[in-house]
Amino acid sequence: MRTCAESFDSLILRSLGRDFGQVQLPRGLDITLCDQVFLIASGLIWNVYFATLALLAGFLVAVGLALAKGSARPALRKPAEAYIFIFRGSPLFVQFFFVYEALVLLPREGLVIPLGLIDLTLDTQWTTRAWAGALFVLFLNTSAYSAEIFHGALKAIPKGDIEAADAYGLSGAQKFRRITWPTMLRLAWPSYTNEAIFLLHATTLVFFSAFPTRQQMGDALYYARYFADQTFNPFIAYPIVAAYFVLLTLVVIGLFGLINRRLNRHLPRAARARLRFRPQYIR
Amino acid sequence: MKKLLLSAAALALMASGAMAQQVVRIASEGAYPPYNFINDATGELDGFERALGDELCRRANLTCEWVINDWDSIIPNLVAGNYDAIMAGMSITEARAEIISFTQNYILPENSAYMALEGTAMDVITSGVISAQSNTIQAGYIADSTATLVEFATPDETIAAVRNGEVDAVFADQSYLEPFQAESGGQLVFLGDPIPLGGGVGMGLRQSDVALREAFDAAIASMKADGSLNALLTEWFGEDQPLYE
Amino acid sequence: MFAFCTDPSTLSGWWWFACYLTSATHLDFYWSFGVVLLLLALAAPLSLALGMGGALAARSRFWPLALVGRGYVNAVRGVPDVIFFLFVPIALDQLIEVTFHYTMCPDWTAEIWQGNDFRVCDEAKTPAPGAPVWVRQTYGFVLALIAFALVFGAFVANTLRGAMEAVPAAQIETAESFGMTRAQAFRRIVLPQMWIYALPGLSNLWMILTKATPLLFLLGIQDIVYWARELGGQKTELYTYPHPDWRLWYFLVVLCFYLLLTWVSQRFFDRLMERVNLGQATAGGEAQRRAAG
Numbered sequence: 001m002r003t004c005a006e007s008f009d010s011l012i013l014r015s016l017g018r019d020f021g022q023v024q025l026p027r028g029l030d031i032t033l034c035d036q037v038f039l040i041a042s043g044l045i046w047n048v049y050f051a052t053l054a055l056l057a058g059f060l061v062a063v064g065l066a067l068a069k070g071s072a073r074p075a076l077r078k079p080a081e082a083y084i085f086i087f088r089g090s091p092l093f094v095q096f097f098f099v100y101e102a103l104v105l106l107p108r109e110g111l112v113i114p115l116g117l118i119d120l121t122l123d124t125q126w127t128t129r130a131w132a133g134a135l136f137v138l139f140l141n142t143s144a145y146s147a148e149i150f151h152g153a154l155k156a157i158p159k160g161d162i163e164a165a166d167a168y169g170l171s172g173a174q175k176f177r178r179i180t181w182p183t184m185l186r187l188a189w190p191s192y193t194n195e196a197i198f199l200l201h202a203t204t205l206v207f208f209s210a211f212p213t214r215q216q217m218g219d220a221l222y223y224a225r226y227f228a229d230q231t232f233n234p235f236i237a238y239p240i241v242a243a244y245f246v247l248l249t250l251v252v253i254g255l256f257g258l259i260n261r262r263l264n265r266h267l268p269r270a271a272r273a274r275l276r277f278r279p280q281y282i283r
Numbered sequence: 284m285k286k287l288l289l290s291a292a293a294l295a296l297m298a299s300g301a302m303a304q305q306v307v308r309i310a311s312e313g314a315y316p317p318y319n320f321i322n323d324a325t326g327e328l329d330g331f332e333r334a335l336g337d338e339l340c341r342r343a344n345l346t347c348e349w350v351i352n353d354w355d356s357i358i359p360n361l362v363a364g365n366y367d368a369i370m371a372g373m374s375i376t377e378a379r380a381e382i383i384s385f386t387q388n389y390i391l392p393e394n395s396a397y398m399a400l401e402g403t404a405m406d407v408i409t410s411g412v413i414s415a416q417s418n419t420i421q422a423g424y425i426a427d428s429t430a431t432l433v434e435f436a437t438p439d440e441t442i443a444a445v446r447n448g449e450v451d452a453v454f455a456d457q458s459y460l461e462p463f464q465a466e467s468g469g470q471l472v473f474l475g476d477p478i479p480l481g482g483g484v485g486m487g488l489r490q491s492d493v494a495l496r497e498a499f500d501a502a503i504a505s506m507k508a509d510g511s512l513n514a515l516l517t518e519w520f521g522e523d524q525p526l527y528e
Numbered sequence: 529m530f531a532f533c534t535d536p537s538t539l540s541g542w543w544w545f546a547c548y549l550t551s552a553t554h555l556d557f558y559w560s561f562g563v564v565l566l567l568l569a570l571a572a573p574l575s576l577a578l579g580m581g582g583a584l585a586a587r588s589r590f591w592p593l594a595l596v597g598r599g600y601v602n603a604v605r606g607v608p609d610v611i612f613f614l615f616v617p618i619a620l621d622q623l624i625e626v627t628f629h630y631t632m633c634p635d636w637t638a639e640i641w642q643g644n645d646f647r648v649c650d651e652a653k654t655p656a657p658g659a660p661v662w663v664r665q666t667y668g669f670v671l672a673l674i675a676f677a678l679v680f681g682a683f684v685a686n687t688l689r690g691a692m693e694a695v696p697a698a699q700i701e702t703a704e705s706f707g708m709t710r711a712q713a714f715r716r717i718v719l720p721q722m723w724i725y726a727l728p729g730l731s732n733l734w735m736i737l738t739k740a741t742p743l744l745f746l747l748g749i750q751d752i753v754y755w756a757r758e759l760g761g762q763k764t765e766l767y768t769y770p771h772p773d774w775r776l777w778y779f780l781v782v783l784c785f786y787l788l789l790t791w792v793s794q795r796f797f798d799r800l801m802e803r804v805n806l807g808q809a810t811a812g813g814e815a816q817r818r819a820a821g
Contacts, residue, residue: 085787085790085791086787088735088790089786089787089790089791090739090783090786090787090790091738091739091740091741091742091786092739093742093743093753094742094753094779094782094783094786095783097753097756097757097775097779097782098776098779098780098783101775101776101779102776105776201607201608201609201610202608204608204610204611205610208610208746221608221610221611224611225614228614234614234615234618234619235619238611238614238615241611242606242607242611242615245606245607245608245611246606246607249605249606250606
């Protein structure tokens, strides 16, 4: 049996590929508890990668979408509403399948764009890899949910604040930067925290749906399932991955709580919005 | 001596009588033609293993029920007691024999082959990206080699991956790949030499189910002895299929 | 299904499609939509019941009960639902069989877990070995239903607890000043009024519940996603209806089904909110009054 130190060295980065750990995953009767703990932890790298990048990119797009949805112009409002309806109205699981099947139809040799003198060939091989394709789906999904949250927050900005800004003669851009944007963020933050937590949880679906694993690189749940199937004992692998997710969730709540305090720093103590973990969105 | 024979015969009859009441549930994947697949006209399980299983149950005097189960959870569900046997094109390997017990094989050890799009270079076998179904002997073989393994949950996804260029080649049982290659009109070709893997296909049972395994073993042996197994193999796999002596 | 479908290889075009779309496996596919809707119809009230129990437990003044209630809610919220769906049916199945085993076969001496095999006495096996197919399918369905209800019950509990706390405190104080006990005040004042506050959260949870149903195939149920994958894959000449890879189209159909379900649910809840807010002193009620006059 291997020692825990040996397991750690050979498995902790295995989810990044064969070059980062032992080539063959431990099998059958050779699996020790340390093997399970470290390999599942290694899978968390993918979960954190997906959650962080999708959230950051989604945040930027969501603000634009929320403004578009609240706009008076139908040319902006209708597409935003349609986008938000499609990505909030369908399950993430099905979105993964659908986008994978669609991406797979892109020509393998690359997209050829004729530019007059030369032809630009855009490589498309990488689009169906999990690190790109799944990230894309998660980004689309979270931007729709976040846009809905920000839109609700925009509607909830107190009327008096906007009128006061107008009374002070603030220009459109100034009003947005100093009043609308910070207030929207402050009002949306508790719900947005829940969204971040659910995005984190949703990253476990990536390797369950259409995206295949290469060189057996997967996320925490992929390895948990591997161990549960190899050892025929789900009572060790699944609680381990559950515990890891509880820890990660607490970290996210802590981080977002710090930001919440900063957003509410100008308010008297009684009026500050406490960050309540009130999850409302699952995929 | 006569008494011993009579009592032995009586015991055998009683045992078979007791077995006749027993409902044996056999699980199959239903996605691996021609071994097992779901007939779209009837919605029922069909294929070589369905025909073989029905015949084995008849010979062993058992009532059999068929269950469809996805490949990844087929052994865990057997071990948990959801059904009693597996007939799903499962090769007999040492790793699996540690967990479940197998009857003697009813298909001789088969070749696995690489299949790729026409014009693919031979060196993809050692340095390319190869697809295989997860938890199969083929996936284990590729994982141990220098090529990059891409795993899919179902067998037809592995072939779709070759067609759309996700992977360079697929590595699977030759009998499974042949119909796809034949119908592709030259688009798909076999690469390199076929590689024999596994100890043949057998029926998987729980290690504690000794009596059931012996019953099925006896039935398989009788089918080998009177040539009916060979007839069934030729019917489903074609004339080139290796047969039992 | 039709008379001309006996030899599909002679058909082409729309005739072939007519036979293809009504083949036995496709009829199973359409039936699975019904199974999903049935699960939703049953999981919603079951989650509501579990959630109500969880909310009452969490608010209880009897601290072990409050601990159980809070523990249930927080454990489920911290863990991805996929893990519950993978874990709960196996665990529940073994728990039921072990319970029956200990009550029905007290003189069974052999170990239950023999190596890798899980063996209980024949009377304890659920469903019984000779049971017909429909019993097994129903049992699998019920396990899936319980797994769903457990997960969503925790979220419902959270929403209902928030709604109970949102009922204005003045109402409860008035009730107590009239001499009602805490239990009476709860039954007569809090319970009827909390639904206004609970409804947005509950409608949200219904949306989430509908979108969690694709995970049913993880629970061994042949649901929509299972059939879409199965039927969409390339089929060779061995099959009665050979075709190339059509998975994209099948997933498009599944996508549209869910969008339709969302749209219908959204309309239903909007109407319900309108009715519930009628005459109430909330922003919604105020908006209705302003719109009316």
